[in-house]
Amino acid sequence: MTTFTAERIPAMTGRTVVVTGANSGIGRAAAQALxxxxxRVVLAVRDPAKGHAAAGTMTGDVAVRRLDLADLASVRAFADGFTEPIDVLINNAGLMIPPLGRTADGFELQFGTNHLGHFALTNLLLPRVRGRVVTVSSGAHRMGRIDFDDLNWERKPYRALPAYAQSKLANLLFTAELHRRLTEAGSPVLATAAHPGLAATNLLGHLDDGRSLLRRLRTAVINGLAQSGDDGALPTLYAAVADVPGGGYAGPGGLLGRGAPKLVGRSRAARNGALARRLWTVSEELTGVTFPLPATGPAARP
Known part of the structure; x- marks a missing residue:
């Protein structure tokens, strides 16, 4: 089997790609490669100034549009203003173990941004998508549990890592149910997912708060083992352009979250169809956004 690298991305001329959170990290690396x-790559970012700074380092047709996934009004405004066909939507933006926070709509910040924001964005844009929806999850999904009694951490003491893991499990359940719905609707659009493994991005900055020598040492070890942002973006690119099945999940194929991308396994919870359907229903209720009739024309092959 041929190893997938950025050089194996097919010609993308005439195709439009939207990447959320593309001003830094693996989102930026994926956008630059495409x-x-x-x-034509659209950087969907919360801070347009940072987006334009990132775009200025890229070669090709790159545009910047404001999108704050922690604010459903911003998500709707972005979708309303996007009228062109989309060949690949990459749901990349995310938060990793920040202090307790709330979105503009009152959701726990990680669940609201990582899952609900992308859930709403995808469904609002889906009638214009003609290729793929790629959602970036994490190996941390294996620690995740969907607590329907307290999704927003309003009753139990907040714990950042379990909250993150819940949001990343939600990403995979969303992909699975989206794939099921697209297939049932006879749509050519594919829903896939990816995780970057251990990649050196600004998300790892949350691991070092400077409070203890042990924590700083742990962060240094993690950063020493982590692969580059460019390598961390390869599973996302693989899920976006390679010959992978709908519902497929890509990740690094080597040890310690490193190596060339390939299709990888997921937790039992992430394969639970009933759980995925329940989460979808709850997500529709929370966001007020429902599954639309997706595009039914020929799929735009990468």
Whole structure:
């Protein structure tokens, strides 16, 4: 089997790609790689100034549009203003173990941003998507549990890592149910997912708060083992352009969250269809956004 690298991305001329959170980390690396292959890439970012700074370092047709996934009004405004066909939507933006916070709509910040924001965005854009929806999860999903009695951490003491794991499990359940619905609707659109493994991005900055020598040492070890942002973006790119099945989940194929991307396994909870359907129903209720009739024309192959 041929190892997938950025050089194996096919020509993307004439195709439009939307990448959330593309001003830094693996989102930026994925956007840059796709733009270099001829795609028109839209950086969907909360801070347009940072987006324009990132776009200025990229070669190709790159645009910047404001999107705050922690504010459903911003998500709706972004979707309302996007009228062109989308060949690949990459749901990449995310928060990792920040202090307790709330979105503009009152959701726990990680669940609201990582899952609900992308859930709403995808469904609002889906009638214009003609290729793929790629959602970035994490190996941390294996620690996740969907607590329907307290999704927003309003009753139990807040714990950042379990909250993060819940949001990343939600990403995979969302992908599974989206794939099921697209298939049932006869849509050519594919829903796939990816995780970057251990990648050196600004998300790891939350691990070092400077409070203890042990924590700083642990962060240094993690950063020493982590692969680059460019390598961390490869599973996302693989899920976006390679010949993978709907519902497929890509990740690094080597040890310690490193190596060339391939299809990887997921937890038993992430394969639970009933759980995925229940989460979808609750997500519709929380966001007020429902599954639309997706595009039914020929899929835009990468």
């Amino acid at each position: 733009a270099a292959r001829g795609a």
